[in-house]
Amino acid sequence: MSLRIVVTVKYVPDATGDRHFADDLTVDRDDVDGLLSELDEYAVEQALQIADEADDAEITVLTVGPEDAKDALRKALSMGADKAIHVEDDDLHGTDAIGTSLVLAKAIEKAGYDLVISGMASTDGTGGIVPALVAERLGVPQVTLLSEVSVEDGTVKGRRDGDAASEQLEASLPAVVSVTDQSGEARYPSFKGIMAAKKKPVQSWDLSDLDIEAEEVGLEGAYTVVDSATERPARTAGTIVKDEGEGGKQLAEFLAGQKFI
Amino acid sequence: MAEVLVYVDHVDGAVRKPTLELLTLARRIGEPVAVALGNGAADTAAALAEHGAVKVLTHDAAEYADYLVVPKVDALQAAYDAVSPAAVLVPSSAEGKEIAARLAVRIGSGIITDAVDLEAGDEGPVATQSVFAASFTTKSRVSKGTPVITVKPNSAAVEAAPAAGAVEALAVTFSDKATGTKVTGRTPRESTGRPELTEAAIVVSGGRGVNGAENFAIIEALADSLGAAVGASRAAVDAGWYPHTNQVGQTGKSVSPQLYIASGISGAIQHRAGMQTSKTIVAVNKDAEAPIFDLVDYGVVGDLFDVVPQLTEEIKARKG
Ligand SMILES: Cc1cc2nc3c(=O)[nH]c(=O)nc-3n(C[C@H](O)[C@H](O)[C@H](O)COP(=O)(O)OP(=O)(O)OC[C@H]3O[C@@H](n4cnc5c(N)ncnc54)[C@H](O)[C@@H]3O)c2cc1C
Numbered sequence: 001m002s003l004r005i006v007v008t009v010k011y012v013p014d015a016t017g018d019r020h021f022a023d024d025l026t027v028d029r030d031d032v033d034g035l036l037s038e039l040d041e042y043a044v045e046q047a048l049q050i051a052d053e054a055d056d057a058e059i060t061v062l063t064v065g066p067e068d069a070k071d072a073l074r075k076a077l078s079m080g081a082d083k084a085i086h087v088e089d090d091d092l093h094g095t096d097a098i099g100t101s102l103v104l105a106k107a108i109e110k111a112g113y114d115l116v117i118s119g120m121a122s123t124d125g126t127g128g129i130v131p132a133l134v135a136e137r138l139g140v141p142q143v144t145l146l147s148e149v150s151v152e153d154g155t156v157k158g159r160r161d162g163d164a165a166s167e168q169l170e171a172s173l174p175a176v177v178s179v180t181d182q183s184g185e186a187r188y189p190s191f192k193g194i195m196a197a198k199k200k201p202v203q204s205w206d207l208s209d210l211d212i213e214a215e216e217v218g219l220e221g222a223y224t225v226v227d228s229a230t231e232r233p234a235r236t237a238g239t240i241v242k243d244e245g246e247g248g249k250q251l252a253e254f255l256a257g258q259k260f261i
Numbered sequence: 262m263a264e265v266l267v268y269v270d271h272v273d274g275a276v277r278k279p280t281l282e283l284l285t286l287a288r289r290i291g292e293p294v295a296v297a298l299g300n301g302a303a304d305t306a307a308a309l310a311e312h313g314a315v316k317v318l319t320h321d322a323a324e325y326a327d328y329l330v331v332p333k334v335d336a337l338q339a340a341y342d343a344v345s346p347a348a349v350l351v352p353s354s355a356e357g358k359e360i361a362a363r364l365a366v367r368i369g370s371g372i373i374t375d376a377v378d379l380e381a382g383d384e385g386p387v388a389t390q391s392v393f394a395a396s397f398t399t400k401s402r403v404s405k406g407t408p409v410i411t412v413k414p415n416s417a418a419v420e421a422a423p424a425a426g427a428v429e430a431l432a433v434t435f436s437d438k439a440t441g442t443k444v445t446g447r448t449p450r451e452s453t454g455r456p457e458l459t460e461a462a463i464v465v466s467g468g469r470g471v472n473g474a475e476n477f478a479i480i481e482a483l484a485d486s487l488g489a490a491v492g493a494s495r496a497a498v499d500a501g502w503y504p505h506t507n508q509v510g511q512t513g514k515s516v517s518p519q520l521y522i523a524s525g526i527s528g529a530i531q532h533r534a535g536m537q538t539s540k541t542i543v544a545v546n547k548d549a550e551a552p553i554f555d556l557v558d559y560g561v562v563g564d565l566f567d568v569v570p571q572l573t574e575e576i577k578a579r580k581g
Pocket residue numbers: 038039123181467468469470471493494495496497508509510511512513514524525526527528529530531532535545546547548551563564565566
């Protein structure tokens with residue numbers, strides 16, 4: 001039987017652009033250029049490698065996000081994923097991690113899956129919790145933050161490099177995996193891949209397709225409220241000296257003045 | 262007074278500093294009740310009591326080491342059910358965030374991750390977060406259920422505040438999901454004898470400009486002269502010059518020390534994301550246009566191979 005892989009990908013504001021908040025204190029996704037979260041490219045890459053090793057596999061990329069999030073799906077399809085699902089609904093605006101995980105879990109169940117692969121964190125929210133939340137909701141093993149992953153005979157194995165130790169993990173499918181940026185460089189879409197992606201199917205689902213009520217998600221349904229967002233004042237300009245042979249000593253003098261020495 | 266559950270991060274009974282910081286923050290909201298799990302759990306009690314824990318709930322079982330995350334969620338949930346706390350605080354490690362998140366879904370609560378400060382508010386605890394590579398500061402609250410909040414290291418000063426710290430055994434029944442992900446092997450990280458990167462008061466980092474693994478000795482020598490931790494940019498890590506565990510930035514560690522010294526690091530947004538909240542920032546870079554200089558309190562435009570060894574010598578001389 002074919003291995004059904006669902007890769008969750010997020011469309012995020014470009015980190016090198018001028019990211020900010022909208023008036024309702026949600027992340028502004030309209031006035032900034034967006035893209036497929038770079039950390040989710042690693043998830044797509046690992047899915048492609050796992051699919052290569054399997055006899056028969058199908059990769060579905062799934063995003064929950066606004067209209068423009070289609071760009072993220074296209075990028076993943078041009079890297080080589082087979083098909084895409086876009087969950088899009090006006091009522092989703094302002095959904096937090098708890099709500100996002102609900103939508104993702106329902107969509108993953110509806111799509112059918114053996115393996116879910118996520119990125120280690122989104123580059124905008126940087127929570128790094130959605131994969132664990134999705135695993136909790138689906139009731140399947142979480143095998144997260146892997147810098148190495150492989151699938152064989154219905155078992156997923158991987159290496160998780162933690163603070164105190166590096167751990168070898170193992171779980172039976174179905175399971176939720178997340179991969180780090182140490183898992184291996186993501187490929188660039190080829191010209192052929194980009195052309196092929198245009199013909200690949202992208203399904204659109206809304207909340208009613210997933211039997212989710214509007215009140216369960218969005219700003220209204222959120223489990224958290226942001227009361228304020230303040231731009232951090234620019235750091236006051238520091239002293240910059242050119243090394244004329246005494247740079248190290250000058251720096252020591254500064255550190256001594258600050259009581260670090 | 263309301264009780265606040267504090268999840269204890271410890272290594273075989275030695276409580277890690279972020280947990281003690283968490284106790285300081287917990288006391289602003291209520292009375293801290295600590296939850297310590299795994300090998301050495303009961304040995305944490307003295308340190309926790311000294312920093313304000315009124316109670317220490319402990320439990321040890323092989324499951325905590327043999328399976329990933331879920332056994333700890335089961336135990337934290339058992340503690341939650343036993344205490345009915347006003348909030349649950351967890352240190353913001355990768356694992357801590359996953360435990361907290363799964364607990365939040367189970368108890369129907371919201372979660373805030375990576376808080377850098379916490380204060381009591383009329384409508385529950387208010388968490389400060391630093392977002393978009395620390396270019397914005399937000400204040401948020403959990404609006405449904407019992408607030409579950411993870412807090413980054415170095416977010417508060419450790420304060421002694423002796424309390425009873427009575428040890429109580431926690432009764433835990435593991436769910437059938439607890440054994441889903443098996444830990445089949447574990448290689449402990451070798452200790453370098455230097456302070457923990459996320460906990461250190463001073464961090465000395467090197468980037469691509471260090472130009473080779475062997476040259477990191479220059480960075481380490483400076484770090485050792487200051488009793489500092491060593492960090493590295495992703496460029497230096499990807500080149501294989503320094504271990505990934507020392508990477509500072511978006512996909513590495515996020516640090517907030519009193520002093521951050523960057524040498525041969527340009528200051529890309531993803532690097533800044535992990536160090537921008539440092540109190541004092543110092544950089545050595547031969548390119549006067551490097552973006553890192555926008556952040557510094559003191560910068561030296563120069564070759565790190567000249568400046569850094571001179572700095573190290575001068576520090577040693579001054580310290581005598
Ligand atoms: C999704 C994603 C996540 C990322 N996560 C991280 C992360 O966690 N951490 C991170 O650091 N980066 C991260 N990056 C990479 C980041 O974008 C930069 O590429 C990286 O930080 C650059 O490292 P660097 O400053 O050491 O190298 P460079 O940008 O190449 O800068 C080297 C600097 O050294 C200076 N230099 C060279 N020789 C000398 C000398 N002899 N003396 C003094 N100065 C010298 C140069 O002038 C230059 O400014 C991430 C990128 C992406 C896309």
